[in-house]
Amino acid sequence: MQGSAWSSPENTAVVNSYLRMLLCEWNGIPYNKSSERRALSPMLSKRTDSSIEMKHRNISAILLAYGIPPIYGYKPLPNIQISLEAAVLEGIGGIENFGDLAMQSMTSIGMNSDVPALEPAEIPSVTAPWKSARLRRQVISNDLLAAEAQSGAVHLMALKAVALHEKRTLAASERSDLAAAVEIRKNDYRTGTGLVISRSISGSLRTILVKATNSLAEFPFMVSSDEVDLSLDASSGFRLYRVYGLRHRPGFYKLRGSLRAAAQLTASEYTVLPRS
Structure with missing residues (x-):
């Protein structure tokens, strides 16, 4: 399904993957992007690694627009499918004390x-x-x-x-x-x-x-x-x-x-x- 719009389940899966890595980064917990991508791939419809990378960068752009620090290694890419924004906001809403965690990541060294x-x-x-x-x-x-x-x-x-x-x-x-x-x-x-x-x-x-x-x-x-x-x-x-x-x-x-x-x-x- 390369080139086709991402479905709602695909958006949910990639957002959940991204947020797992983000929380690890905020808390100083090591994580492996390649391992996370391999675990994510079976949940997607034959998306390439580059396609997944671009979607992660789209998520970074959404977070940046909302004033939330994104994953450090994913440079924001603002060509965004609107349904992805809804998935990001839903994912954030499901994380307890997300704002406090973001605040801590920005104010500690x-x-x-x-x-x-x-x-x-x-x-x-x-x-x-x-x-x-x-x-x-x-x-x-x-x-x-x-x-x-x-x-x-x-x-x-x-x-x-x-x-x-x-x-x-x-x-x-x-x-x-x-x-x-x-x-x-x-x-x-x-x-x-x-x-x-x-x-x-x-x-x-x-x-x-x-x-x-x-x-x-x-x-x-x-x-x-x-x-x-x-x-x-x-x-x-x-x-x-x-x-x-x-x-x-x-x-x-x-x-x-x-x-x-x-x-x-x-x-x-x-x-x-x-x-x-």
């Missing part, structure tokens, strides 16, 4: 508390977020993103990792004097959040706002109006380092200068006063 070495990466190519009629009608909470942003453990680990990266980069360029001056400001007065103060090799000031996630590079994050203003005030000296995969293979990408120019900003909350 696991057993390893060593400061990781970060691998620099290109800015990910992010397509327009997948939307459905169901998603547009539902009130989507930013609780998970807010909890991640406020997680002291995740944020502090990322600050230390960025500071370490800056020190090593400057030292490797024979600027040990500048490396020694790299500074972490845990509660900067301008934003109320942590910054790393560094320098370029030429000595110019770098104000680095750090945003961290245990999830993949494409996962969205929150910035405050004060942080956006800081990106304007600091101008060419401003950097946002998006640190991702802290519990997997930590990496980061950079946004330079004004966040209004470098990022897609979507208002999710408003300050309200009555009209006079």
Whole structure:
């Protein structure tokens, strides 16, 4: 049945398989994707491994749209059969304390508390977020993103990792004097959040706002109006380092200068006063 739409039983089977792996990942339990795929195949109508892989990536795109961290190794693919969304929501609804488990996965750093070495990466190519009629009608909470942003453990680990990266980069360029001056400001007065103060090799000031996630590079994050203003005030000296995969293979990408120019900003909350 290659090329045909997936049936409801097939969607249910692939969603259940995906969610089993997701819960293992969140809880730090090893799992094997190949073994899971072999166990899944008999429940499907002669689907190839690549077809199953694409369906797993579709599920990642659905979870991402709902603000839920997907499996780290399945890059979101937003070409989605609408019936798959219903199967995903039904599967999530059948898991006790699913929201609490997601929250825990986003706000803890696991057993390893060593400061990781970060691998620099290109800015990910992010397509327009997948939307459905169901998603547009539902009130989507930013609780998970807010909890991640406020997680002291995740944020502090990322600050230390960025500071370490800056020190090593400057030292490797024979600027040990500048490396020694790299500074972490845990509660900067301008934003109320942590910054790393560094320098370029030429000595110019770098104000680095750090945003961290245990999830993949494409996962969205929150910035405050004060942080956006800081990106304007600091101008060419401003950097946002998006640190991702802290519990997997930590990496980061950079946004330079004004966040209004470098990022897609979507208002999710408003300050309200009555009209006079």
